[in-house]
Amino acid sequence: MDQVQTASAAEGGFKPLLRNRKYLLLVAAQLVSNMGEWLYFIALLTLVGLKWQATPWEITAMTLCMAIPIMIGGPIAGMLGDRYERKKIMIVSDVVRAALLVGMIFAGNLIQIYILLVAKGLMDVLFSPAKSGKIKEIVDPKYMDQAVTISSTIEQTSKIIGPSLGGLLLALFGIQLCFIIDAGAFVVSALLLLGVPGKIRKQPNVEASPLHIEAERQTPVKKSFFKEIGEGLQMIYSIPLLLGGVVTICMVLLVLQMADSQIVTLFRMIPDVSEDLLGYCISASGVGTLLAAMFVRKLKWGTLTKMGLGAVATGLVFAVCAVVVVAKLPHLVQGVALFGSFFLAGIGVGFVLVPFQMLLMKRTPEHMTSRVFGTVNSLTSAAVIVGPTIGGLMITGMGAVPTYIIAGLGTATVGAVLLCLKKNIVKKDELDSKPASIALTSETAAM
Template sequence: MKQGAELEVQKGKLTANKPFMLLISAQLVSNIGDWLYFLALLTMVGLKWQATPWEITALSLCMAVPMLLGGPLAGYLSDVLDRKAIMIGSDLIRAGIVAGLIFAGSLWQVYILLVAKGIMDVLFSPAKSGKLKELVPPAQMDQAIALSSSIEQITKIIGPALGGLLVAAVGISACYWIDSITYLISALILLAVPHAGKYRTARESNGEAANRSKGFQTFRREAGAGLKLISGMPVVLSGMIMLVSVLMVLQIADSQTVTLFREIPGVSEDLLGWCMAASGFGTLLSALFTARLRGAVRPLVLMSTGAILMGAVFASAAVITSYGDAGIWMNIILFGTFALAGTGAGLVFIPFNAMLQRRTPEAYTGRVFGTVNSLTSAAVILGPVAGGAMVTSAGPVAAFIVSGMLAAMLGAAMLMLRGRIEGSDETALQAVSEPVA
């Protein structure tokens, strides 16, 4: 009977899963608004206010510090509290925070609002990952991750392009208003998502939970459960180390993209938005490509290939901008390089997220993803700090070249070590399965 039910799930269409489609619809709406807001923020601070490299770095820090400090706690809360309520509450509060950016008149006001929004982001992210695990059967998890990633990248194409048009036509404030409204729409859609998904596993009783919640040591153990699970899976652990390392070195340059664009004489204000859209198109291609593979290629191979591709593209972009002038050919070349960079990013992030969802028990999804979010946030903090220092001392071109070379070297190193890591992972799986057998 169980085999027949599983076969029926595998044959069914993921799009017929109404709760999952509601979750994805909420993501689609809010993601479009987020890219409008992000482009408006960079345009306001980087081009209109002419912020220094360190001031631009501070933007990334304000968004990442809450995730770094609160990731494990938010993951733990998403595993023991109502994930739906967490997501809806986060959406409603973020709607008010983004609306507050309309009235910000100084960088310090922007920083405070970004920290507040970051706190809500850190609560929402693991709750969404856990809810996805509740709503989707294991046989369709790769397809669900690919669809979610595709939507992210489609909105990355639409959002910045639309944002560039809105900034030019009606101003920056319109982008903030629209993003605020999209959070409200997302919250309304999430109201229809069930509190407990079909694939949610049993939780401990209220009495057991109360006993376990006593004392800081118990909480620290529970919050660290995500890292303990990851450490027991060598392929996942290695993928996470590579993901964090690549993200950190790429943030040296990526956080200063607007500074690099200022090096191009006569650059247009809407060029940044179009290049961000090209990056989203490249990552969308990666999502479609990995979905068709259906696990035929090992995740570490895809991640290594993506890191090498991104590294080569970042170094090339620096050379192009240092020797070219603004114009149609410069735009075409930059669109192409950003699309390739997006493709590489998709090959790094999407296979890792799919592997993490597949191998994480549903009851621990929040803690595992909270831990990963915390570590990636550390990379998002350290990278821009190094980038700000490098851009200030040597300029954005040197920062992009160094960042690209380091990313390519990390990808090559992982390719050489992959066989040994996968062998250790198979040994660990056998050690776990033998006592059960």
């Protein structure tokens, strides 16, 4: 029966989702919100880095103010997303973020910016798990892969278009009006969400852990605050395939951020480097990830295989980037090599991130979606915070090129280890899932 449904979903492509008005409103809100995120980020960097001439440590503190709320607040946001109405959470998040962005216009020093960033980070962390849970509510499981693909494509597209549009708006209207436009984007997102229905109860997730299938059917009971937060981590631990994916994604982000956070330091080593080269390379990475998001679901490989190969490819390309920077090549050849390397690295990142997002959607019960996504956001945010710290220490001690080579080879090693262990992980996952399949089959026969 599952094979027939999968085949039917594949034949239908994206058409069923395009007829799903609820889903279209949700992803439209996501698109507007994501675009606003990138417009705001560039305006903020321009204000703090260029107009106020902030020091590197002050810019680092700004980055931490954005990341730490996600790391700490992820499980809490997930718990709230599973306990309360997700639509209302997203609307409140959008409205408050709009007000905070307007507040940045009147900020006169870095301390005020830091406070606004922490508050905004807390609202950011509320939105994402609630959105993921809402997708689970309104999309048929047969079309979940397509739904995740569209959502991932929107995220990558906004990374490509957002910076260019942000630069244009800054040139035309200035920083203050750019903040206002960003605030307006969140207001539009909130208005779009008004058309999304409220709580929708769905049938239990057949692919979920057998330990939670029965719990998903039971009438919800009140639990302690910290118990609900811990359940997200327990759910991940109870599904071997999900656990393997989470460990991999955190390790990849940790090692990659050791180098990725110091990309400017690496590019400064190129004699007479063009100021536009870094922007072109980042855009190339975004295009690569976008293409991967569009096509990776069509490959018949397993999730862990895709993630492992993506990590290996990304790591090797990062190591090559360091070699290209110090190689005595003509500027044109060097620029083309770096552009191509970042494009391939973007494809590799897409092979890691997109299958992982699909895995999260497919294997997490609807009533636990927000908690699981909130926990994952916290774990990945911790990696994003620790990675740059280690990278800064390594670059100070040994330089940018060795750091990039070590980080690249480390990422490739994580992928290689996953490829070696994937058979055991999949086998254990299948064994743990068998009782659920047997129970559901018996129940169906009894009915």
